[in-house]
Amino acid sequence: MPQYNSNGFNYPADNDHHEKHVSVFSRKAPYSYGWDWGIRMVTSGIWRPVTIRYYDAASISDYHVKQLSLTDQLAKLSNELEINNILPQALQAEVRINTSFEGNTEKGISQAITLQPGINHISIPSEVLSPVRWVPNGWESPLCMISPLK
Secondary structure (H helix, E strand, C coil): CHHHHHHCCCCCCCCCCCCCCCHHHCCCCHHHHCCCCCCCCCCCCCCCCCCCCCCCCEEEEEEEEEEEEECCCEEEEEEEEEEEECCCCCEEEEEEEEEEECCCCCEEEEEEEEECCEEEEEEEEEEEECCCCCCCECCECCCEEECCCC
Protein backbone atom coordinates (compact mmCIF):
# COMPACT_ATOMS: atom_id res chain seq x y z
CA MET A 1 0.00 0.00 0.00
CA PRO A 2 2.95 2.42 0.24
CA GLN A 3 2.94 3.06 -3.52
CA TYR A 4 -0.82 3.76 -3.47
CA ASN A 5 -0.50 6.20 -0.55
CA SER A 6 2.46 8.06 -2.12
CA ASN A 7 0.67 8.75 -5.43
CA GLY A 8 -1.89 11.08 -3.96
CA PHE A 9 -4.65 10.08 -6.36
CA ASN A 10 -6.85 7.07 -7.15
CA TYR A 11 -6.12 5.19 -10.40
CA PRO A 12 -9.12 4.58 -12.66
CA ALA A 13 -10.01 0.91 -12.41
CA ASP A 14 -13.69 0.35 -13.11
CA ASN A 15 -13.35 -3.36 -12.54
CA ASP A 16 -12.01 -2.87 -8.98
CA HIS A 17 -15.00 -2.53 -6.65
CA HIS A 18 -12.94 -1.66 -3.60
CA GLU A 19 -12.82 1.93 -2.35
CA LYS A 20 -9.08 2.02 -2.98
CA HIS A 21 -8.31 0.83 -6.51
CA VAL A 22 -5.28 -1.39 -5.86
CA SER A 23 -5.80 -3.76 -8.77
CA VAL A 24 -3.44 -1.71 -10.94
CA PHE A 25 -0.51 -2.70 -8.66
CA SER A 26 -0.91 -6.44 -9.16
CA ARG A 27 -0.55 -8.87 -12.03
CA LYS A 28 -3.78 -10.54 -11.00
CA ALA A 29 -6.38 -10.98 -13.76
CA PRO A 30 -8.99 -8.19 -13.90
CA TYR A 31 -11.90 -10.62 -13.51
CA SER A 32 -10.60 -11.44 -10.02
CA TYR A 33 -11.68 -7.95 -9.00
CA GLY A 34 -15.25 -8.34 -10.19
CA TRP A 35 -15.09 -7.75 -13.93
CA ASP A 36 -17.70 -9.95 -15.58
CA TRP A 37 -15.79 -11.34 -18.54
CA GLY A 38 -17.78 -14.50 -19.26
CA ILE A 39 -20.79 -15.02 -21.48
CA ARG A 40 -24.26 -15.33 -19.98
CA MET A 41 -25.13 -19.05 -19.84
CA VAL A 42 -28.91 -19.23 -19.58
CA THR A 43 -29.06 -22.94 -20.37
CA SER A 44 -26.69 -23.95 -17.58
CA GLY A 45 -28.30 -25.92 -14.81
CA ILE A 46 -31.94 -26.96 -14.50
CA TRP A 47 -34.28 -24.64 -16.39
CA ARG A 48 -37.14 -26.98 -17.30
CA PRO A 49 -39.48 -29.07 -15.12
CA VAL A 50 -37.86 -32.16 -13.64
CA THR A 51 -39.75 -35.37 -12.85
CA ILE A 52 -38.68 -38.67 -11.39
CA ARG A 53 -40.49 -41.75 -12.68
CA TYR A 54 -40.15 -45.14 -11.06
CA TYR A 55 -40.95 -48.46 -12.66
CA ASP A 56 -39.80 -51.99 -11.95
CA ALA A 57 -39.50 -53.64 -15.33
CA ALA A 58 -41.01 -51.73 -18.26
CA SER A 59 -42.75 -48.50 -19.19
CA ILE A 60 -44.92 -47.37 -22.09
CA SER A 61 -43.09 -44.46 -23.69
CA ASP A 62 -45.43 -43.92 -26.68
CA TYR A 63 -48.96 -44.94 -27.68
CA HIS A 64 -51.06 -43.99 -30.67
CA VAL A 65 -53.89 -45.45 -32.73
CA LYS A 66 -53.38 -45.80 -36.49
CA GLN A 67 -56.45 -46.13 -38.73
CA LEU A 68 -55.80 -48.81 -41.35
CA SER A 69 -59.16 -48.74 -43.16
CA LEU A 70 -62.61 -47.22 -42.71
CA THR A 71 -66.02 -48.08 -44.16
CA ASP A 72 -69.53 -47.50 -42.84
CA GLN A 73 -69.54 -51.12 -41.61
CA LEU A 74 -66.04 -51.55 -40.14
CA ALA A 75 -62.99 -49.59 -39.01
CA LYS A 76 -59.71 -51.47 -38.77
CA LEU A 77 -57.23 -49.96 -36.33
CA SER A 78 -53.74 -50.67 -35.13
CA ASN A 79 -52.76 -49.78 -31.56
CA GLU A 80 -49.07 -48.88 -31.76
CA LEU A 81 -47.05 -49.01 -28.54
CA GLU A 82 -43.43 -48.36 -27.74
CA ILE A 83 -42.46 -50.16 -24.53
CA ASN A 84 -39.05 -49.92 -22.85
CA ASN A 85 -37.96 -53.05 -20.96
CA ILE A 86 -35.22 -52.04 -18.50
CA LEU A 87 -34.47 -55.60 -17.41
CA PRO A 88 -31.45 -57.43 -18.90
CA GLN A 89 -33.62 -60.43 -19.84
CA ALA A 90 -36.83 -60.99 -21.83
CA LEU A 91 -40.09 -60.32 -19.97
CA GLN A 92 -43.53 -61.88 -20.43
CA ALA A 93 -46.30 -59.28 -20.21
CA GLU A 94 -49.92 -58.67 -21.14
CA VAL A 95 -51.12 -55.47 -22.80
CA ARG A 96 -54.78 -54.60 -22.23
CA ILE A 97 -56.56 -51.72 -23.98
CA ASN A 98 -60.08 -50.78 -22.86
CA THR A 99 -62.39 -48.59 -24.96
CA SER A 100 -65.96 -47.38 -24.53
CA PHE A 101 -68.37 -45.61 -26.88
CA GLU A 102 -70.42 -42.74 -25.43
CA GLY A 103 -70.05 -44.12 -21.92
CA ASN A 104 -71.37 -47.60 -22.78
CA THR A 105 -69.81 -50.85 -21.64
CA GLU A 106 -66.05 -51.05 -22.02
CA LYS A 107 -64.62 -53.34 -24.66
CA GLY A 108 -61.24 -54.83 -23.89
CA ILE A 109 -58.45 -56.01 -26.15
CA SER A 110 -55.77 -58.11 -24.56
CA GLN A 111 -52.58 -59.59 -25.97
CA ALA A 112 -49.75 -61.53 -24.35
CA ILE A 113 -46.34 -60.29 -25.48
CA THR A 114 -42.66 -60.98 -24.89
CA LEU A 115 -40.61 -57.85 -24.25
CA GLN A 116 -36.95 -58.06 -25.23
CA PRO A 117 -34.45 -55.89 -23.30
CA GLY A 118 -34.57 -52.30 -24.58
CA ILE A 119 -37.14 -50.63 -26.83
CA ASN A 120 -39.98 -52.81 -28.15
CA HIS A 121 -42.48 -51.77 -30.85
CA ILE A 122 -45.81 -53.54 -30.36
CA SER A 123 -48.78 -53.45 -32.73
CA ILE A 124 -52.18 -54.70 -31.52
CA PRO A 125 -54.97 -54.84 -34.12
CA SER A 126 -58.54 -53.90 -33.25
CA GLU A 127 -61.85 -53.36 -35.03
CA VAL A 128 -64.84 -51.09 -34.53
CA LEU A 129 -68.19 -52.27 -35.92
CA SER A 130 -70.44 -49.56 -37.43
CA PRO A 131 -68.00 -46.75 -36.67
CA VAL A 132 -69.27 -43.23 -36.08
CA ARG A 133 -67.27 -40.57 -37.91
CA TRP A 134 -65.43 -38.29 -35.55
CA VAL A 135 -65.48 -34.53 -35.73
CA PRO A 136 -62.45 -32.31 -35.10
CA ASN A 137 -61.37 -31.81 -31.51
CA GLY A 138 -63.38 -29.12 -29.76
CA TRP A 139 -66.41 -29.18 -32.06
CA GLU A 140 -68.45 -31.69 -30.02
CA SER A 141 -68.02 -33.96 -27.04
CA PRO A 142 -65.72 -36.97 -27.60
CA LEU A 143 -67.49 -40.11 -28.77
CA CYS A 144 -64.93 -42.68 -27.72
CA MET A 145 -62.82 -42.79 -24.57
CA ILE A 146 -59.65 -44.83 -24.19
CA SER A 147 -58.86 -45.67 -20.59
CA PRO A 148 -55.27 -45.73 -19.35
CA LEU A 149 -53.28 -48.66 -20.66
CA LYS A 150 -52.37 -51.46 -18.31
